[in-house]
Amino acid sequence: MGAPSAARRRALGLRFRLTLSYVILFTILVLGLGLLFRETLDYTLQTNASAILDEEWAAVKGYLRVERHRPIWFFDRDDQEEAFIVQRLRRVFLLTDALGTVLEVSPDYVELGVESPGQVRDILQSGKTVDRTRYSHSGEPFLVRTGPHLDDGRKEFVLSIGRSLARERQIVDQFMQQYFAVVPLLVFGLGIAGWAMAGRALRPLNDVAQAASSITGTNLSLRIPSRGAGDELDHLIERFNAMVDRLEHSFTQVRQFSIDVSHELRTPITAMRGELEVALLTAKTVEQHREAMMTAMEDCERLGKVVRTLLQLSQAETGQLTLASESVELGAIARDVVEQLLIAAEEKNLQLTTATDPETWVRGDQVQLERLVSNLISNAVKYTPEHGKIDVSVRAKDQEVILEVADTGRGIPLEHQPRIFERFYRVPDGEPNPEKGLGLGLSFVAWIAKVHNARISVASAPGRGSIFTVAFPRIDARSEPVLHPGDRIVA
Ligand SMILES: Nc1ncnc2c1ncn2[C@@H]1O[C@H](COP(=O)(O)OP(=O)(O)OP(=O)(O)O)[C@@H](O)[C@H]1O
Numbered sequence: 351m352g353a354p355s356a357a358r359r360r361a362l363g364l365r366f367r368l369t370l371s372y373v374i375l376f377t378i379l380v381l382g383l384g385l386l387f388r389e390t391l392d393y394t395l396q397t398n399a400s401a402i403l404d405e406e407w408a409a410v411k412g413y414l415r416v417e418r419h420r421p422i423w424f425f426d427r428d429d430q431e432e433a434f435i436v437q438r439l440r441r442v443f444l445l446t447d448a449l450g451t452v453l454e455v456s457p458d459y460v461e462l463g464v465e466s467p468g469q470v471r472d473i474l475q476s477g478k479t480v481d482r483t484r485y486s487h488s489g490e491p492f493l494v495r496t497g498p499h500l501d502d503g504r505k506e507f508v509l510s511i512g513r514s515l516a517r518e519r520q521i522v523d524q525f526m527q528q529y530f531a532v533v534p535l536l537v538f539g540l541g542i543a544g545w546a547m548a549g550r551a552l553r554p555l556n557d558v559a560q561a562a563s564s565i566t567g568t569n570l571s572l573r574i575p576s577r578g579a580g581d582e583l584d585h586l587i588e589r590f591n592a593m594v595d596r597l598e599h600s601f602t603q604v605r606q607f608s609i610d611v612s613h614e615l616r617t618p619i620t621a622m623r624g625e626l627e628v629a630l631l632t633a634k635t636v637e638q639h640r641e642a643m644m645t646a647m648e649d650c651e652r653l654g655k656v657v658r659t660l661l662q663l664s665q666a667e668t669g670q671l672t673l674a675s676e677s678v679e680l681g682a683i684a685r686d687v688v689e690q691l692l693i694a695a696e697e698k699n700l701q702l703t704t705a706t707d708p709e710t711w712v713r714g715d716q717v718q719l720e721r722l723v724s725n726l727i728s729n730a731v732k733y734t735p736e737h738g739k740i741d742v743s744v745r746a747k748d749q750e751v752i753l754e755v756a757d758t759g760r761g762i763p764l765e766h767q768p769r770i771f772e773r774f775y776r777v778p779d780g781e782p783n784p785e786k787g788l789g790l791g792l793s794f795v796a797w798i799a800k801v802h803n804a805r806i807s808v809a810s811a812p813g814r815g816s817i818f819t820v821a822f823p824r825i826d827a828r829s830e831p832v833l834h835p836g837d838r839i840v841a
């Protein structure tokens with residue numbers, strides 16, 4: 351129960367984290383947008399207000415005259431509209447002379463604070479009209495425009511008019527209040543939607559985990575069905591299934607291997623037991639006993655050989671065998687091995703020839719390379735009937751060194767060719783074979799070729815002979831500065 355609940359907790363954690371990231375991102379976005387709206391609204395309203403102020407500024411200059419240091423408003427007093435306009439213009443209003451003496455000021459302006467003589471001087475010096483936002487005692491904002499005014503015989507005065515921004519402020523505040531009242535609701539809604547979405551997105555992941563947990567060593571045929579969405583998860587499933595494929599293949603191989611091993615060991619043991627039993631019951635003379643013992647010994651030897659070779663092969667394939675990495679001349683190895691096998695070949699009246707190029711250097715382990723060559727040539731000797739011919743050649747071709755062992759022997763039927771490199775695989779030949787091999791030689795050859803980055807191939811036709819070819823990467827022995835006899839080659 352522990353594992354599923356832990357998996358559930360993990361999935362929950364991931365779901366929660368996903369949702370949380372949505373919510374945080376969204377909240378930041380919504381808040382940012384809100385502030386942006388506010389700034390835009392504020393800016394628009396301000397621009398609007400200052401446009402109105404432009405008109406009012408022009409209107410003031412139209413209605414106001416200063417004569418003998420006194421402000422006079424010129425307008426048609428019977429025109430109600432004009433009277434109203436002038437009244438509005440004078441609501442937030444200040445007029446001073448160049449020394450800062452107030453000529454006219456409205457009560458609202460007094461509340462904002464009348465400019466000091468120093469400020470008046472600065473304004474006249476700069477000669478510029480400036481807009482500023484100022485606040486009354488009650489905190490009401492006003493947009494105030496202040497600037498020089500020429501009149502009364504080209505004398506300089508300072509003129510200030512203003513507009514209350516209370517309405518604009520109120521609009522912005524109202525917008526903010528409404529907007530930010532909705533934000534928590536939005537975020538909450540999104541949280542719920544995000545939670546549901548994350549759950550949906552993660553469901554296939556949980557399905558995959560469940561399917562994976564039902565795959566066991568004895569049940570490797572199970573595959574996780576693809577969802578057909580072609581997305582990352584399908585890719586994961588595909589990779590996962592491929593991994594199970596490989597596992598299944600290895601498991602089958604291991605199982606087959608154990609069956610083969612037991613079979614290989616049982617046959618000589620059964621034979622030995624039978625012979626000894628018969629001898630025990632029927633042998634009378636010393637000679638008959640001796641014979642039974644001799645046969646038993648032969649079987650024992652074969653058993654020992656199987657076990658020894660298997661052990662070496664397992665060590666090799668699991669990488670427990672330390673391999674040297676040195677410059678080796680393959681041609682020399684071929685000549686040596688041929689020399690060792692000449693007697694065996696002569697016994698069968700076989701013609702064994704060698705042809706080697708100079709400078710056939712490869713990088714690898716001398717002992718293992720000898721084993722490879724020896725296995726191939728002894729197979730040729732073993733599977734070629736009397737008066738046959740075996741040609742061994744080592745050629746240096748471009749970037750490769752090519753070893754070829756060609757015989758005129760019995761050949762290998764096409765359907766068996768892919769399997770001869772498997773452990774214990776022997777081509778069934780129909781006739782009882784007195785010197786039956788173990789079927790392990792070519793497994794070794796294949797492994798040695800692999801760790802030397804060599805390609806191995808076979809061309810053969812029944813009754814016409816076989817050609818085994820191994821192509822090694824060629825090295826230039828002179829450019830090999832240091833030899834490392836102890837170096838390992840990684841399989
Ligand atoms: N040159 C060849 N001509 C014909 N058949 C061959 C040749 N080389 C290999 N074979 C076939 O391939 C099989 C596998 O060869 P392999 O060398 O692995 O095993 P083996 O020779 O039977 O036993 P050992 O383990 O003693 O070498 C042989 O049993 C034989 O049937």
Ligand SMILES: [Mg+2]
Nearest residue numbers: 729787791792
């Ligand atoms: Mg062999």
